Structures are given as structure tokens and as C-alpha cells.
Amino acid sequence: MATRQHSILTIDGVAALLDALRRRGYRVIGPTVRDQAIVYDDITSLADLPRGWTDEQGAGRYRLARRDDDAVFGFAVGPHSWKKFLHSPAQRLWRTERSADGVRIIAEPVSAKPLAFVGVRSCELHAIAIQDRVLLEGAYPDQHYRARREAAFLVAVNCTEPGGTCFCASMNTGPKALGGYDLALTEIAAEGERRFAVDVGSAAGSGLLAELPHRAATPGETAAAEAAIAGATGRMGRAMPDADEVPALLRRNLDHPRWEEVADRCLTCGNCTMVCPTCFCTTVEDVASLDGSASEHVQHWDSCFTMDFSYLHGGSVRASPRSRYRQWMTHKLSTWWDQFGTSGCVGCGRCISWCPVGIDITEEVAAIRGSDSAARGREG
Amino acid sequence: MAAASARRPRLAVWKFASCDGCQLSLLDCEDELLMVAERIEIAYFPEAARRMLPGPYDLSLVEGSITTPADAERIQRVRRQSRRLVTIGACATAGGIQALRNFADIREYAAAVYPYPEYLETLATSTPISAHVPVDFELRGCPIDKGQLLEVIKAFLADRKPAVPGHSVCIDCKRRGNVCVMVASGTPCLGPVTHTGCGAICPSYDRGCYGCFGPVAGANTAALAKEFAALGVARRDIARLFQTFNAAAGAFRDEAERHGD
Numbered sequence: 282m283a284t285r286q287h288s289i290l291t292i293d294g295v296a297a298l299l300d301a302l303r304r305r306g307y308r309v310i311g312p313t314v315r316d317q318a319i320v321y322d323d324i325t326s327l328a329d330l331p332r333g334w335t336d337e338q339g340a341g342r343y344r345l346a347r348r349d350d351d352a353v354f355g356f357a358v359g360p361h362s363w364k365k366f367l368h369s370p371a372q373r374l375w376r377t378e379r380s381a382d383g384v385r386i387i388a389e390p391v392s393a394k395p396l397a398f399v400g401v402r403s404c405e406l407h408a409i410a411i412q413d414r415v416l417l418e419g420a421y422p423d424q425h426y427r428a429r430r431e432a433a434f435l436v437a438v439n440c441t442e443p444g445g446t447c448f449c450a451s452m453n454t455g456p457k458a459l460g461g462y463d464l465a466l467t468e469i470a471a472e473g474e475r476r477f478a479v480d481v482g483s484a485a486g487s488g489l490l491a492e493l494p495h496r497a498a499t500p501g502e503t504a505a506a507e508a509a510i511a512g513a514t515g516r517m518g519r520a521m522p523d524a525d526e527v528p529a530l531l532r533r534n535l536d537h538p539r540w541e542e543v544a545d546r547c548l549t550c551g552n553c554t555m556v557c558p559t560c561f562c563t564t565v566e567d568v569a570s571l572d573g574s575a576s577e578h579v580q581h582w583d584s585c586f587t588m589d590f591s592y593l594h595g596g597s598v599r600a601s602p603r604s605r606y607r608q609w610m611t612h613k614l615s616t617w618w619d620q621f622g623t624s625g626c627v628g629c630g631r632c633i634s635w636c637p638v639g640i641d642i643t644e645e646v647a648a649i650r651g652s653d654s655a656a657r658g659r660e661g
Numbered sequence: 662m663a664a665a666s667a668r669r670p671r672l673a674v675w676k677f678a679s680c681d682g683c684q685l686s687l688l689d690c691e692d693e694l695l696m697v698a699e700r701i702e703i704a705y706f707p708e709a710a711r712r713m714l715p716g717p718y719d720l721s722l723v724e725g726s727i728t729t730p731a732d733a734e735r736i737q738r739v740r741r742q743s744r745r746l747v748t749i750g751a752c753a754t755a756g757g758i759q760a761l762r763n764f765a766d767i768r769e770y771a772a773a774v775y776p777y778p779e780y781l782e783t784l785a786t787s788t789p790i791s792a793h794v795p796v797d798f799e800l801r802g803c804p805i806d807k808g809q810l811l812e813v814i815k816a817f818l819a820d821r822k823p824a825v826p827g828h829s830v831c832i833d834c835k836r837r838g839n840v841c842v843m844v845a846s847g848t849p850c851l852g853p854v855t856h857t858g859c860g861a862i863c864p865s866y867d868r869g870c871y872g873c874f875g876p877v878a879g880a881n882t883a884a885l886a887k888e889f890a891a892l893g894v895a896r897r898d899i900a901r902l903f904q905t906f907n908a909a910a911g912a913f914r915d916e917a918e919r920h921g922d
């Protein structure tokens with residue numbers, strides 16, 4: 282790919298970027314340190330960003346740690362994803378009021394405040410594109426998601442510090458953001474200061490950049506930015522083995538003994554689905570007032586790991602942990618292709634880090650693959 | 662809607678071996694309490710009202726576990742007078758903290774606590790109401806959640822099933838946007854095997870879940886206990902984590918026993 286002409290922002294330029302977004306009426310959300318992790322929350326100034334912080338991640342383990350430099354984006358993804366803001370964990374859809382004239386149904390208005398996300402990683406851009414496909418392109422587009430999504434301004438950050446559970450390189454979803462953003466930053470260190478090489482991805486991005494103090498990148502700075510991203514590709518903590526073959530591999534191994542083994546370890550707690558940036562399932566709770574004069578209908582994140590999720594008359598369809606884990610993993614990696622034409626996994630590693638018992642989706646694939654004669658033959 | 666003149670359903674609230682905290686959740690419904698009283702006749706609720714009307718009752722809320730021979734008989738009478746019987750709280754639903762006696766010698770406890778234990782008439786075990794009579798619905802928690810209690814009452818009034826979900830505490834914890842204390846700090850947490858109800862209060866304040874709402878259906882306590890051990894929790898402390906308000910509830914009891922001396 283031809284190298285594009287970068288611009289350079291200094292740290293003051295990033296501060297100006299935050300200010301400019303706020304001036305334009307955006308609610309600015311980005312990474313910040315809270316409760317022993319780097320989470321996504323409202324950002325008011327540069328001081329809120331996790332400058333000098335990083336994370337150490339492994340299966341079922343996340344530790345906030347100090348860096349030995351003052352990098353602003355020197356960490357991988359944390360427990361939150363942008364779906365928290367676009368596809369809200371609790372969204373009232375409609376409510377009713379009963380009066381003498383009958384029952385009135387009142388639709389929930391869509392939220393008006395536009396969102397700006399600062400620090401969106403390449404895997405997350407892919408995850409947002411996947412949720413767009415699921416929530417906007419079906420017969421019943423989600424109006425609340427649509428309103429927030431269409432108004433959102435995305436500032437991507439190319440990964441230069443992949444985490445111990447990252448595997449986007451093997452999923453073809455990173456570490457470099459290739460599109461779907463308004464601006465993309467790559468952080469480099471030069472002459473003792475932090476600099477940010479900027480790629481413009483949209484007219485809105487270009488308009489915003491014009492308001493910020495910036496200059497053209499030197500060839501050396503552009504090369505340093507590219508090298509930082511290339512270096513990240515080689516330092517992913519994990520890899521999905523033979524990713525292109527995984528859909529077929531799982532399809533022919535639905536009765537593999539490994540499903541039983543992973544079910545022995547799995548708590549069916551649902552954390553993996555909650556942290557996954559592509560998981561989109563919801564349930565609707567109806568709440569009525571005591572006197573039956575009003576009701577509310579609220580959509581909540583749900584999970585294929587709960588018993589209620591597949592409950593039909595008489596019981597749950599997927600009663601065993603084995604069937605629930607298999608449903609989750611085969612959907613992510615195999616049947617998602619049939620349903621939506623892409624993988625349901627972007628290799629962000631959250632399900633591995635935030636599983637309380639450290640179940641690792643790449644390891645599960647490797648185990649099934651290891652005893653699959655067709656897959657072994659291909660290696661031969 | 663039913664005419665105002667229709668007879669209001671009659672509510673009774675009963676106490677067995679318990680701390681009264683769950684019945685207080687009903688009084689704690691401040692804003693909604695008057696509306697409850699409008700829709701339901703509070704016929705028998707000694708903790709709240711001096712007037713005690715005789716049965717039968719349309720809805721009985723039962724707090725507490727069965728720990729004495731007299732109570733084992735009394736619950737039969739309560740059941741006979743009640744069209745619907747709903748147990749409220751960990752004591753009534755699982756035997757409560759007092760079910761720790763089930764794993765020890767009650768005579769030793771009595772001798773240690775009371776100067777004249779010979780005056781006590783008590784059973785060797787603390788058992789849930791469902792071990793004695795049929796129960797229409799079990800509301801969990803130590804104490805129960807008042808929102809869930811109101812839902813049970815609303816469902817009763819509308820003659821529908823209460824919408825009380827059965828997922829793990831982790832689901833609520835993540836919906837709230839909490840950072841997992843197990844993963845980020847290595848704090849043992851019972852959330853993955855505990856029934857929802859509290860809204861993940863403890864992890865929201867940087868503590869592990871204590872399991873107040875008892876085991877979720879199909880709780881894989883063995884896998885979680887293994888993880889606790891990997892975090893460095895001593896065997897005895899793992900048993901203790903499972904031996905609190907729901908010590909006698911299936912999966913928690915079994916896991917504590919597996920970690921016994």
C-alpha cells in the first residue's frame with residue numbers, strides 16, 4: 282500500500298483535538314484509568330488520558346502497570362468496548378400509559394448528543410462495522426444505534442503496543458486502521474517528545490484537522506510510524522491458528538470431545554459475551570406499575586450463556602454448558618460467516634483476558650485442530 | 662380493570678427463623694407501599710400492623726427457615742391457609758446462615774451460647790420452607806431486593822409469572838460497566854456462580870461477590886474453586902467463601918464439603 286502523506290500533531294495538538302471536538306458539541310469519550318484498569322469514559326482534557334500507563338494481559342488476568350515512558354496510547358484494549366456507548370447495555374424502547382381514553386404507546390426518542398470516540402483501535406473499527414451489519418442492515422434497523430452511530434466521530438489510534446491476548450494480526454483486523462475512521466493517529470517518540478502521525482479518513486476529519494496546529498510529517502516520522510505498527514504485528518500475544526480454515530474446521534467437529542472438556546472449566550457466567558465488541562444479543566424486560574396504569578419496555582444486553590436465553594415452553598434448549606460454549610464459539614468463528622458474511626471475532630482478546638477462569642478461544646481452536654485429521658493433513 | 666368494589670386480595674407475612682431483614686424490605690418500599698396497600702389488604706403482618714385478621718390468605722410471604730419442631734408444624738398451618746405461598750430470602754429459600762448447624766453438632770453450639778441449653782427445643786438442622794411444604798415461588802437474597810419483591814407482588818396481582826431473571830451476577834456486573842475484581846485485582850468473587858438479584862453491588866465497590874442470592878442454576882462451583890486456589894486462596898478459606906447465607910444450598914454446600922478438612 283502506498284504510504285499516505287501524514288500530518289504531525291504534538292501533544293498540544295492532541296489537547297487541541299479534544300477541545301475542538303467538545304466545541305463542536307461532541308460528548309468526548311476515550312481511555313482513562315479507573316478501578317485498576319484502562320476503561321472508556323468521558324474525557325475532559327489530556328490529563329484524563331492514561332499517559333504513562335499500560336496493561337499486562339493474559340488468560341483471565343489483567344494488570345494495570347506503569348510504563349517507563351510517557352506514551353499516551355501505550356496499552357491494548359481493556360474491559361470496555363465502544364458498544365457500551367453505541368449499543369447501550371440498557372435502552373428503553375417504548376412505554377405505555379393507560380388513561381380513560383385507552384392505552385397510549387410512546388416510543389423512546391433517540392439520543393441527541395453526538396459522540397466522539399478517541400482511541401478506537403483497528404480491531405474495534407472492525408467490530409463496529411460488524412455491529413453496523415447486524416444492527417442496521419437487517420429488516421428492522423435499530424433506531425437508537427443508528428442515531429448514535431451516524432453522528433459519531435471516530436479518532437482511531439494505530440496499535441503500537443499489542444497486549445498479551447491480542448490476535449488481530451491473524452484475523453486480518455489490525456493492528457493498522459485501514460478505514461472507517463475520521464482521523465487516525467500513530468504515536469511515535471522523537472527528540473524526547475510524543476508525536477502523533479495523523480491520517481485523514483473523512484471530510485469531517487479533514488475539516489477538524491484544519492483547525493488544529495499541525496505540520497507535514499518528515500519522511501523519517503512517516504517511516505517511524507509505519508515501523509511502530511509493523512513492530513506491533515510481530516508482538517501479538519496470541520494467534521488464531523489457520524484462521525481461514527476455522528469455519529470449516531468447527532463445522533465438521535461439532536461432536537469433538539474438546540467441547541466437553543471446555544465445559545468442565547466454563548462457568549457459563551457470560552463474561553466473554555459481555556466484553557466481546559461484536560456480541561449483540563439482547564433481551565427486553567417489561568416493567569409494569571403496580572396499578573397497571575403504565576409500563577416500560579427496556580432492552581438489556583443478554584448472553585447465550587444464560588439458561589433464560591434459550592428458554593422455550595418447557596425448558597432451555599441449550600441446557601448443558603457444553604452446548605452453550607459450543608454455540609458461542611461456533612457462532613463467533615463459523616456460523617457468523619453464514620449469517621453475516623464475516624467472522625464474528627476480530628481478535629481483540631477481551632474474552633480471553635476477562636474470562637474469570639482464563640478460557641482461551643485460540644487455544645480451544647488449536648485443540649480441536651490438533652486432532653482433526655483434515656487440518657493435520659494440510660500441514661503435512 | 663377490576664371494579665374498585667372487588668375484594669382486595671389478602672396478604673400475610675410470616676416469620677420463621679430469620680433476622681426480619683426481608684420483611685423490612687416490604688416496609689422499605691416507601692414510595693410504593695401505599696399503592697401496595699391500596700391494591701392488597703394487608704391482613705396479617707405482625708411486624709407492621711397491630712390488626713391481625715384470620716385466614717385464609719391469597720398471598721403469603723414467608724421469611725425464615727425451619728429450625729424447631731413447633732415451626733415445622735406451624736408452616737403446615739400457614740400453607741393450608743394460603744392460596745399462594747412465596748418464600749422470601751436466603752433463610753426461607755435455602756436455610757440461611759443458621760444452616761451452618763447442619764454441618765456441626767447443634768448441642769455443642771447450644772452449650773456454647775446458652776447458659777441453660779436444656780430449655781431449648783430445636784432441630785438438628787435448619788431447612789428451607791420447600792423441604793416442608795409446596796412453594797409457589799422462591800425469591801432469593803440476603804436480604805431480598807425490594808424491586809424483585811414488588812415484581813412478585815405485581816405478577817401476583819396480574820396473575821402472571823414473576824419476571825425474575827436467573828442469570829449470573831457477572832451479567833449485571835458487566836452491564837454496569839464494572840472492572841472485574843477477579844481479573845484485574847485477583848480478588849476471589851462468587852459472581853460467576855451466583856444468582857442475580859442485587860445488581861452486582863459488591864463488585865461495584867471493589868469487593869468480591871459474597872453469594873447472597875445463592876447458586877445460579879448449573880453453578881460450576883468446582884471450576885471456580887479451582888481458580889480461587891490458583892489465586893492463592895487457602896483451602897479452608899475456599900470452604901468459608903461458600904459457607905455463608907446459602908451454606909446449605911446444593912452447589913455451595915457441595916463445594917464447601919469438597920474443601921472440608
Ligand code: SF4
Nearest residue numbers: 547548550551553636
Ligand atoms: S468462557 Fe469464560 S467468560 Fe465465557 S462463560 Fe465460560 S467461564 Fe464465563
Ligand code: SF4
Nearest residue numbers: 557626627629630632
Ligand atoms: S470473540 Fe473474543 S477475541 Fe473475538 S472479538 Fe469477541 S472478545 Fe474479541
Ligand code: SF4
Nearest residue numbers: 831834841842850852
Ligand atoms: S467482579 Fe465478580 S461478578 Fe463482576 S464480572 Fe468479575 S467475577 Fe463476575
